Amino acid sequence: ANQIxxxxxxxxxxxxxxxxxxxxxxxxxxxAVSGLQNxxxxxxxxxxxxxxxxxxxxxxxxxxxxxxxxxxxxRRSAGALTNLACxxxxxxxxxHAGLLKTLAHVSISDQNADVQQRATLALTKLSxxxxxxxxxxxxL
Numbered sequence: 309a310n311q312i313x314x315x316x317x318x319x320x321x322x323x324x325x326x327x328x329x330x331x332x333x334x335x336x337x338x339x340a341v342s343g344l345q346n347x348x349x350x351x352x353x354x355x356x357x358x359x360x361x362x363x364x365x366x367x368x369x370x371x372x373x374x375x376x377x378x379x380x381x382x383r384r385s386a387g388a389l390t391n392l393a394c395x396x397x398x399x400x401x402x403x404h405a406g407l408l409k410t411l412a413h414v415s416i417s418d419q420n421a422d423v424q425q426r427a428t429l430a431l432t433k434l435s436x437x438x439x440x441x442x443x444x445x446x447x448l
C-alpha cells in the first residue's frame with residue numbers, strides 16, 4: 309500500500325509533524341495528525357514512525373493528544389498512538405519521556421470521552437506489551 313512507501317519519506321513525516329504542532333488552522337492540524345494515524349495503521353511502518361527523528365512523531369502525538377484544542381485532533385492523535393503501540397514498539401514508546409504519564413492523565417481527565425477511551429487503549433496496549441525485562445518497565 310502507499311502508506312508503506314510514504315512512511316519511508318522523511319519529508320512526509322517531517323511535514324506531518326510540523327503541521328500537527330505549529331499550524332494555526334485547526335483543520336490542517338487535524339489532517340496532519342490523521343495522516344500520521346493512517347501511516348501508523350500499517351504494521352510495517354510502526355517502528356519507522358516511532359524511531360523517526362529520535363522520537364519526534366511520538367513527541368508530536370503526545371503533545372496533540374494532551375494539548376490540542378480540537379477534540380477530533382486529540383482523538384485521532386490518541387488513535388495514532390494506539391496504532392503505533394505493539395510488541396515491537398512498546399519498549400521504545402515506554403521509554404519516551406512523559407508518554408505513559410501523558411496517556412494516563414488524558415485517560416482520566418480529557419473532557420471528551422472518545423479521547424479518554426483511545427488514550428486508555430494506547431496505554432493498555434503498551435502495558436500489555438512491556439515486560440519486566442524491558443528497560444521501560446520502571447516507567448509503568
